Amino acid sequence: MGEVLSQSEIDNLLAALSTGELDVDQMPDADEKHVRNYDFNRPTKFSKEHLRTLEIIFEHYGRLVSTNLPVYLRRNVQISVASSEAVTFNEFSNSLSNPDILGILNFAPLPGSVIIELSTNIGYAMIDRMLGGAGEPLEKARDFSDIEMSILQKILILFTQLLREPWKNVIEISPVLSRLETNPQFAQVIAPSDMIAIVTLNVKIGDVEGIMNMCLPFMTLEDVMDKLNTRHWFSTLQEHHGEHYEEHIGSMLRKVDVPVKAVLGKCTISVLDFMNLQVGDCIRLNSKVEDDMNIYVGNIKKFTALPGANQDSYAVRITSIIREEE
DSSP, rough: OOOOHHHHHHHHHHHHHHSSSSGGGSOTTTTOOOOOOOOSSSSOOHHHHHHHHHHHHHHHHHHHHHHHHHHOSOOOOEEEEEEEEEOOOOOOOOHSSSEEEEEEEEOTTSSSEEEEEOOOHHHHHHHHHHSSSOOOOOOOOOOOHHHHHHHHHHHHHHHHHHHHHTTTTTTTOOOOOEEEEGGGGOOOOOOOSSSSEEEEEEEETEEEOOOOOOOOEEEHGGGGGGGGHHHHHHHHHHTTTTTHHHHHHHHHHHHHHOEEEEEEOOOOHHHHHTTOOOOOOOOOOOOOOOOOOOEEEEEOOOOOEEEETTTEEEEEEEEEEETTTT
16 A cells, blocks of 8 residues: 555645646656566575574574583583574685584485584583583684594584474474584585575583584475474474373383492592502492492482392392482
8 A cells, every 4th residue: 555645745746746846757657666686696595484483493402402412511501593594605604714613414304414513612612521621612723633523523413413303393304414524615515606594503601602503505495495484383383282292291201211320339549559459359348238229310319229139130129219308
């Protein structure tokens, strides 16, 4: 609907026509269509609706990583979506530093590859933390050693596995980490002119802050573009909240494996004594033979038990349950 003029504006327009200040032939035609410039080098393949849906997906992904990563780092982790945009792969690759942390993912059953780019200061902080340090980044960037690459690969495998749940409302995927690169020149898995969606996440591990970029090519998401809208997302999400949803979650939790260990006792010896230990030597523990053993589930003491055997295997018999208030 066109703009409605007030009476004073109509009077001013008639006055301008009568005095010759305004020519009727110069007035624009109401049916004239405005032409918008189109850049064929940057085709608009990702709409705002697509980018917003990707943000919702990776907000869920950020919460999963924030929950699972502290298990390895023993440090508080906060991840939030900062922005999303559509650019060419050439623009993205030109902004990368060397060295960098680039995980190339196979996004099966979707074609093509997806790239996870992690800032080096976050990578150094995670390595330092997993090797027993305080989780501090290096002052000056350097190449990663083979041991450090192995640690980073383990972390990126975790990041890859956690992608399944957030994408479940769009498509069932089985992502696999194909390889890990630190030189952007070896991560040219997408044509430079191809359009990609970049979702940037802020990552904070303790006091160290950095970013993680998710590079999603259009050719990979082309088959599911119709599902990348908030209406489909929320309609699919509501289907999972049926009457059997809680029962389903409970059954999934019951399948989770938890480590259980029985501790006979503890002692402290010198390094010299430790180095001189031989077969047949006895180590005196701080517990007696008739004392109950402590049984730990994870790192939490949950039971006491007596040692024994079951057929050809060692076993323990539970004697008491330790409640949380105890």
